Amino acid sequence: MDKQKVLIVDDDENIAELIALNLMKECFDTHIVSNGEEALKKYKEFAPDIILLDIMLPGIDGYEILREIRKDSSTPVIMLSAKGETFDKVLGLELGADDYITKPFDNKEMVARVKAVLRRFTVEPAKESDEEKENAPLCVYLKNLTINLTDYTVYFHDKRIDIPPKELELFYFLASHPNQVFTREQLLDRIWSYDYIGDTRTIDVHIKRLREKFNEPDAWRISTVWGIGYKFDIL
Numbered sequence: 001m002d003k004q005k006v007l008i009v010d011d012d013e014n015i016a017e018l019i020a021l022n023l024m025k026e027c028f029d030t031h032i033v034s035n036g037e038e039a040l041k042k043y044k045e046f047a048p049d050i051i052l053l054d055i056m057l058p059g060i061d062g063y064e065i066l067r068e069i070r071k072d073s074s075t076p077v078i079m080l081s082a083k084g085e086t087f088d089k090v091l092g093l094e095l096g097a098d099d100y101i102t103k104p105f106d107n108k109e110m111v112a113r114v115k116a117v118l119r120r121f122t123v124e125p126a127k128e129s130d131e132e133k134e135n136a137p138l139c140v141y142l143k144n145l146t147i148n149l150t151d152y153t154v155y156f157h158d159k160r161i162d163i164p165p166k167e168l169e170l171f172y173f174l175a176s177h178p179n180q181v182f183t184r185e186q187l188l189d190r191i192w193s194y195d196y197i198g199d200t201r202t203i204d205v206h207i208k209r210l211r212e213k214f215n216e217p218d219a220w221r222i223s224t225v226w227g228i229g230y231k232f233d234i235l
Helices: 013-025 036-046 062-070 085-093 107-121 130-136 165-175 184-191 202-212
Strands: 007-010 030-034 048-055 077-081 098-102 139-142 145-148 153-156 220-225 227-232
Touching: 007 013, 007 036, 013 030, 013 184, 013 202, 030 036, 030 098, 036 062, 048 062, 048 107, 048 202, 062 077, 062 085, 077 107, 085 098, 085 202, 098 107, 107 165, 139 165, 145 165, 165 184, 165 227, 184 202, 202 220, 202 227
Parallel strands: 007 030, 007 048, 048 077, 077 098
Antiparallel strands: 139 145, 145 153, 220 227
16 A cells, blocks of 8 residues: 655754654655745645645745645645644635644644544545445435535535535535534534644634535525524525
């Protein structure tokens, strides 16, 4: 089996090499770049399975790199930054980041988060067992909408919609429990169940991004239940 590839974008050589060392111990193939222009070039050449992206970089910053990547790719991205303010986290999530780690961080936690994001994004080969054959695919089917958690695809009016892994999982979870209200805390626990260090605004950001992707009137909607949370309404 080929090693999963991690592109590390950080201008702090010591931090970048420490990240690479810890990931190589876990059998990842890593590559380090130190600036934005090199990151965008190497991203296309290296074709990483996941990117660890520092925000503060010389030249093109991490936010702009993320914008460029999200124009044509849903490759998982974990933002790295010494900034810990809510604004910075929310901005990264709004632009399409899949997670956010504040420096300094524990190396074991960093590796765990990389693995967790990759687990959500990587589709394992189907097992040809009786149990597997009996189980239906993890799909939600509506008239003009198909959400497939088995291969992480979404089709809306026969057009494929690119959605980052965590956003897709949130969408699937809500759609698979129609007309049921969930609090932000319940959704955080369900989708970010690996001790995510964040606040409930994370859910608001992902709901906002989902609504922007599906702005055509249809037989469903993601509704806000004021003072409580969200639900997926079948109209």
